[in-house]
Amino acid sequence: MVPLSYYLLLSGILFACGVTGFLIKRNIITIFMSIELMLNGVNLSFVAFAAHWHALAGQVFVFFVMVVAAAESAVGLAIIIAVHRTRETLNVDQVNLLKL
């Protein structure tokens, strides 16, 4: 028996790690991986709540989150390839044409 709050804490810590990586990382691929980490943290809380409230719909939502993550990573990695082709860098600091 594991308290629900332990699962939520682990999920929150994983999400926070994802946010931190998103903010401090400079490589565009690693930033993208941080987003996946955030989605994983949310998925864990979905499954924990599903088990807690005895509602299977939570597990179906995880399935949908995974589908959206797969679509997002396919498009995102294609964008990364396009950025690398035009700018020839993966550093987000050098992709600054829209910056004031």
Place this chain on the structure above:
Amino acid sequence: MSIHLILFLMFGAVALAGAINLLAQTHPINSALSLIAVMAALAGEYLLLGAEFVAAVQVIVYAGAIMVLFVFTIMLLNAGVEERTKGSRVAVLIGIPGMLLGSLLVAWVLLRHSGTEAVAAGALPGAPKVIAPLLFHEFLLPFEITSILILIAIMGAVVLASKPTVTGGSPQKAQEEKVNQ
């Protein structure tokens, strides 16, 4: 200490170590491998919660397909060690105490107010046999919509990642290609 709690702590420690290693590493391939470790550990947590289908999909789709896509892109772009740039000092001075304060607050609220009732491990069966009726009856419309989403994503990925043609690409590139020829 029950076996469930021991297993939870074990998988949680692996997930946490992987997440922190993702932040600490500078080479993207190391980050990708630690992210795979996080996803595998989370699959263990899902099994602990009785979500068998989700655990299997987590390993197959997340740790398998999506991460292969990442590793493939890292290989394709020959991504090297990341260059660190200095962030602003204000962000460090205000951000770190603010983050600590926020996380302490969230931890306190969760431990204090979310109740101490335990999640019974395996009390909710998450086998494919139980998930399937839900997915194909109650959530049929969202399921069909996600198939359209995937189709659009595939087309978008192909369009974005395909080589720009001479007419469609930037003039500079086209000129370079002409010079090369």
